Amino acid sequence: MHDVINAAANFINLDAMTITYLFLVGFVGGLVSGFIGSGGAFVLTPAMMSLGVPGLVAVASNMCHKFPKALIGSMKRAKYGQVDVKLGIVLGISAEAGVLYGAHIQEGIKKTFGDAGSNLYVSVAFVVILAVVGGFVLMDAWKTYRSGSSNEAEKVTKLAKWVQSVNIPGTMVYFKSLDARISVLFTIPLGFATGMLAATIAVGGFIGVPAMIYVLGAPSLMASATELVIAFVMGLGGSFKYAMSGLVDIRLAMIILAGSLFGIQLGAIGTTYVKPFMIKVVMGVIMVIVLFSRGLMVPVYLAQLGLIEKMGESTVKALKSTSFAIMIFALALGAFIVLKAMWQGRKAEREAAGVQVLEHGKA
Amino acid sequence: MAGSYGSAKKKPYGMAIIMGTISLALYAFLLLQQETINTIFGRGGIYAFLPIATAFIFSYFHGSFTGNFWTLLGVEASKKKREVK
Numbered sequence: 001m002h003d004v005i006n007a008a009a010n011f012i013n014l015d016a017m018t019i020t021y022l023f024l025v026g027f028v029g030g031l032v033s034g035f036i037g038s039g040g041a042f043v044l045t046p047a048m049m050s051l052g053v054p055g056l057v058a059v060a061s062n063m064c065h066k067f068p069k070a071l072i073g074s075m076k077r078a079k080y081g082q083v084d085v086k087l088g089i090v091l092g093i094s095a096e097a098g099v100l101y102g103a104h105i106q107e108g109i110k111k112t113f114g115d116a117g118s119n120l121y122v123s124v125a126f127v128v129i130l131a132v133v134g135g136f137v138l139m140d141a142w143k144t145y146r147s148g149s150s151n152e153a154e155k156v157t158k159l160a161k162w163v164q165s166v167n168i169p170g171t172m173v174y175f176k177s178l179d180a181r182i183s184v185l186f187t188i189p190l191g192f193a194t195g196m197l198a199a200t201i202a203v204g205g206f207i208g209v210p211a212m213i214y215v216l217g218a219p220s221l222m223a224s225a226t227e228l229v230i231a232f233v234m235g236l237g238g239s240f241k242y243a244m245s246g247l248v249d250i251r252l253a254m255i256i257l258a259g260s261l262f263g264i265q266l267g268a269i270g271t272t273y274v275k276p277f278m279i280k281v282v283m284g285v286i287m288v289i290v291l292f293s294r295g296l297m298v299p300v301y302l303a304q305l306g307l308i309e310k311m312g313e314s315t316v317k318a319l320k321s322t323s324f325a326i327m328i329f330a331l332a333l334g335a336f337i338v339l340k341a342m343w344q345g346r347k348a349e350r351e352a353a354g355v356q357v358l359e360h361g362k363a
Numbered sequence: 364m365a366g367s368y369g370s371a372k373k374k375p376y377g378m379a380i381i382m383g384t385i386s387l388a389l390y391a392f393l394l395l396q397q398e399t400i401n402t403i404f405g406r407g408g409i410y411a412f413l414p415i416a417t418a419f420i421f422s423y424f425h426g427s428f429t430g431n432f433w434t435l436l437g438v439e440a441s442k443k444k445r446e447v448k
Contacts, residue, residue, distance in 0.1 A: 011401050064414055067418065068422030240411055243415060244407050246407030246408075249401065250393070253418065257421060265432075269440050272440040272441035
């Protein structure tokens with residue numbers, strides 16, 4: 001109970017600058033989430049902490065803005081026929097289990113190795129997962145772009161074809177995004193991994209979306225839209241858990257939500273104008289840049305654990321600020337690509353409409 | 364010229380104003396009463412449903428407002444690609 005009272009006392013004072021800052025970060029985070037299904041959280045949590053919000057309150061408040069945002073985003077994208085609700089709920093439930101297990105592992109590491117150990121674990125998870133998955137996603141997008149097949153329908157990977165071909169009686173479910181029946185024995189570990197990642201680095205979608213595309217065979221647009229359903233299910237459960245301990249600062253959550261609902265609507269609209277491989281471009285670019293941001297912090301934590309030579313305070317400060325700046329850059333670049341692609345798509349559509357009108361006129 | 368680009372639909376001015384006003388009122392109440400609200404919401408336990416309910420209420424009104432906001436600015440989904448294959 002003391003923790004709860006302390007947490008309540010730790011709620012920061014809000015002034016106009018803080019509110020504007022949170023609103024803007026929320027907007028950009030929402031824009032990216034609306035487009036790729038996740039993202040934003042990796043900047044929002046440290047952004048709140050930079051204002052003096054305690055770590056756990058920042059995580060809890062971020063989560064409490066995430067689920068309503070994901071709800072609005074998924075409803076918007078459902079209007080465009082991009083959401084597979086069934087797949088989202090099936091993955092979301094196993095992701096919830098992954099979140100609980102991930103949080104449990106985090107607690108264990110924190111108890112044994114302290115804060116530095118826990119931070120090191122988070123950063124290494126970031127670097128390894130983002131390097132492997134982000135690198136793969138970006139390379140795939142690059143290949144599609146170079147081959148000139150970005151206008152064609154996306155190809156289902158060999159792995160996904162195999163997953164769709166396996167028949168395990170009693171576990172098969174039809175998913176409309178895949179237009180196939182697959183065994184839930186494949187979806188459960190994928191959802192679980194998404195949840196574990198969400199509990200570790202706050203962005204489960206970095207596993208969830210590529211998993212739906214490459215392992216299950218969902219089109220990019222449907223995968224990123226369905227991720228919003230997973231984020232809603234996970235976020236709702238997670239927020240309730242944190243709210244039970246009184247850790248949610250509802251003011252922070254709702255101010256970020258104010259900005260992010262503007263962003264998520266725009267990001268969702270943006271998906272209707274772009275070629276599907278753009279989802280992979282934005283996701284891959286963000287993942288790879290964030291990887292560098294977190295990679296910079298690894299030596300800091302190694303030094304804190306005494307595994308390498310101690311670092312000067314000014315070096316640690318410089319690395320921390322650079323890492324945060326790179327993260328903001330990753331999000332801003334992602335948002336820029338989304339807006340640019342959307343702008344070009346709208347322009348092309350307007351021009352095409354103009355030509356049509358002219359042709360009608362001639363006829 | 365029925366097919367002229369994006370002009371036929373009526374713009375949702377009324378809805379945007381209503382939802383925007385309610386949304387603004389909710390935010391004003393939250394910020395003006397922040398100390399009382401944080402004290403109650405920070406109690407945890409059974410009070411956990413309060414932040415969750417708040418999130419749903421805000422997302423309903425503000426979500427509707429933001430959707431209408433972009434429509435009023437003329438930012439709407441592509442007319443070509445409604446369905447994903």
